[in-house]
Amino acid sequence: MGLEAQARVALRTKLIIAIGSAPLVICFLGILSYQWTLREEEDQQWVAHTHSVLEALGALLTDTTSLQVVKRDYALTGDESYRSIYGTTLARVQNDINQVSDLTSDNPRQQESSKQFRILMAAKLSTLPSLKEIGDFRTANRQLLSAEQAFQEIRTLIVGMDGEERRLLAERLQAAAAGSARMKTAIVLGNILAILFLAGGAFTIHQEMVRRWKAEKELRASEERFRLMASSVKEYAIFMLDTEGKVASWNVGAERIKGYRAEEIVGRHFSRFYPPEDANQDKPENQLKIAAENGQIEDEGWRLRKDGSRLWANVVITAIRDQSGTLLGFCKVTRDMTERRQIQEAIQRKNAQLETSNRELDAFSYSVAHDLRAPLRAIDGFSLALLEDYQDHIPPQGKLYLERVRSGALRMAQLIDDLLKLARISRQQVERSQVDLTRLAEEIAVQLRDSSPDRQVRFLAAPGISVDGDRNLLRIVLENLLGNAWKFTSKKAEARVELGMKNGDGARVIYVRDNGAGFDMQYADKLFGVFQRLHRENEFSGTGVGLVTVQRIIHRHGGKIWAEAAPDEGATFYFVL
Amino acid sequence: MELSNKDKIILLVEDNPDDEMLTLRALKQNYIRNEVVVAHDGVEALDFLFGTGKFKDRDLTILPQVILLDLKLPRMDGLEVLKQIRADLRTKLLPVVILTSSNEERDRVTGYGLGANSYVRKPVDFNEFSEAVRQLGLYWLLLNEPVPAAARSIK
Numbered sequence: 001m002g003l004e005a006q007a008r009v010a011l012r013t014k015l016i017i018a019i020g021s022a023p024l025v026i027c028f029l030g031i032l033s034y035q036w037t038l039r040e041e042e043d044q045q046w047v048a049h050t051h052s053v054l055e056a057l058g059a060l061l062t063d064t065t066s067l068q069v070v071k072r073d074y075a076l077t078g079d080e081s082y083r084s085i086y087g088t089t090l091a092r093v094q095n096d097i098n099q100v101s102d103l104t105s106d107n108p109r110q111q112e113s114s115k116q117f118r119i120l121m122a123a124k125l126s127t128l129p130s131l132k133e134i135g136d137f138r139t140a141n142r143q144l145l146s147a148e149q150a151f152q153e154i155r156t157l158i159v160g161m162d163g164e165e166r167r168l169l170a171e172r173l174q175a176a177a178a179g180s181a182r183m184k185t186a187i188v189l190g191n192i193l194a195i196l197f198l199a200g201g202a203f204t205i206h207q208e209m210v211r212r213w214k215a216e217k218e219l220r221a222s223e224e225r226f227r228l229m230a231s232s233v234k235e236y237a238i239f240m241l242d243t244e245g246k247v248a249s250w251n252v253g254a255e256r257i258k259g260y261r262a263e264e265i266v267g268r269h270f271s272r273f274y275p276p277e278d279a280n281q282d283k284p285e286n287q288l289k290i291a292a293e294n295g296q297i298e299d300e301g302w303r304l305r306k307d308g309s310r311l312w313a314n315v316v317i318t319a320i321r322d323q324s325g326t327l328l329g330f331c332k333v334t335r336d337m338t339e340r341r342q343i344q345e346a347i348q349r350k351n352a353q354l355e356t357s358n359r360e361l362d363a364f365s366y367s368v369a370h371d372l373r374a375p376l377r378a379i380d381g382f383s384l385a386l387l388e389d390y391q392d393h394i395p396p397q398g399k400l401y402l403e404r405v406r407s408g409a410l411r412m413a414q415l416i417d418d419l420l421k422l423a424r425i426s427r428q429q430v431e432r433s434q435v436d437l438t439r440l441a442e443e444i445a446v447q448l449r450d451s452s453p454d455r456q457v458r459f460l461a462a463p464g465i466s467v468d469g470d471r472n473l474l475r476i477v478l479e480n481l482l483g484n485a486w487k488f489t490s491k492k493a494e495a496r497v498e499l500g501m502k503n504g505d506g507a508r509v510i511y512v513r514d515n516g517a518g519f520d521m522q523y524a525d526k527l528f529g530v531f532q533r534l535h536r537e538n539e540f541s542g543t544g545v546g547l548v549t550v551q552r553i554i555h556r557h558g559g560k561i562w563a564e565a566a567p568d569e570g571a572t573f574y575f576v577l
Numbered sequence: 578m579e580l581s582n583k584d585k586i587i588l589l590v591e592d593n594p595d596d597e598m599l600t601l602r603a604l605k606q607n608y609i610r611n612e613v614v615v616a617h618d619g620v621e622a623l624d625f626l627f628g629t630g631k632f633k634d635r636d637l638t639i640l641p642q643v644i645l646l647d648l649k650l651p652r653m654d655g656l657e658v659l660k661q662i663r664a665d666l667r668t669k670l671l672p673v674v675i676l677t678s679s680n681e682e683r684d685r686v687t688g689y690g691l692g693a694n695s696y697v698r699k700p701v702d703f704n705e706f707s708e709a710v711r712q713l714g715l716y717w718l719l720l721n722e723p724v725p726a727a728a729r730s731i732k
Contacts, residue, residue: 366679380703
């Protein structure tokens, strides 16, 4: 069970205890009060009853006393009228004792006393002797005395009964008082307890309310923050959907991207953003279903703006659930990718254009090869024809001119060839493999020696220089560099060309060094320019394309090339791949 | 019976008049006196070989000893001509030397692929050009054994 649920249970328990107890206590008190009232009533009844008994005893005593008097009087006088009075009085006494007996029927002691009374009455007082009848003064006296004794006993009995009754009453009243005191205490305590319980309940409720209120405030604050964030994000449409897919919130980004204002769209179903072909296939509902199942769904596709125009959108729909896992709704983040898509398409078009461009360049160089060289051939050929067929008619200066015409044409052909080669290399793919530069250099050295066998050149190649690169392109690099070294040492008696490798700046640097003509470092930045030369044509031949080619190739490998030299002391070309 | 030099015809397929002239000059300089038939484009070349068009009434038993074929031709491209030559039984076995300015790899590959016997690049330098022609002539007209006449004739 989560913390939240646990807290809820605790709260409920507390409240139940607090608020439930109070009524219980009050009920209990009520019961007590009721009982008290009943007891009071009972006591009242007992008091009344006791009074009745006392009254009855009083009457009994009075009547008994009367009886005694009458008996004495009769005893003394023998007046017959006393007899009837005695009879009625006796009857009254009997009535009285009956009454007393009835009234104290539940009290065994009183019953005993009543019985005693009756016995006494029956024994001693049921008769009414007179002196006259007895005749004997002494007997009469004796009878009178015993009667007086009996009356005394009776009186004592009655007094005893009276006392007993009063005692009982006192007892009862005391008990009642005690009970009443207890009840009062209980009621007061109970009320206090009930009040405490209620207070406790009220306190708990108050606490809970404060807590709730704080939590709500925080929640509202965080909601507000979120709303601010979402609303101020312009690039993304961030909005909420309810569980059915109706729009529940909106932000600036959504307005910008989809075109609807908040008041226009909240409450409407989000399927209106989908183009008809998707909406008809229930794509919106399916996406919600998948999001609910998997938690999230990401999709790219066409969406509709308010004005009906389409946008290419990247959409993420996330299912939002509360702690117990109930689905609350969805959060939808839409990004307008139309621009990006357009850019991508533009890139693709550009790439296609580049491809076409390259192809056109290819075709172009192809034509160049044919079309530019043919006229050069004509220039050279016919100049030579002129020289040969009409040599007798052409003065030496003329022949010289024609020679220059020829060499001009030949040079142009060379330039074209070099340019074509350069163009081809620039377009070529670099196919990497392990290339043994030492072996390549040695092969090229052999070629160079064969081309000018009368030259003595010391050629040194450090063994085992192996690099990762395109074999053909690297061959061209070495052909150029070694060829240059070869060429520029042609005027040195002891020409030396070497190929080596060293470690510099943590990378392997390969170099080609010669001790030939060298160049002035001042013009080093021109080394790698197309058609740039640092020597005159009549000093050393060359078109000035070789080093450019080398540089291009090194750059295609992602490497660097540079050179150091001094006039007449040779040059060293360094490169890393 | 050994064919005399006169019967060994060279078919030169070349549209450029300068190159045509220079080639003929080179041949002459190198004492190659064979008859040279010049076709100025691919269509003309095929007309000659198959006796169509302006060569309608030619004796088709006489076929060139070697065909010097330039690639860059108007209308029908040199490689297309080669294809057609190789497609026909009558001319299928004729030696074709591609003689062109282009050194493009793909031309070489396609040329050999279509059945060219040789691929020679025309140098700009005339001396070199002349030397190349001489060697070609020496080889194809003298050293190389031609296709037997029986196989050459129309079936």
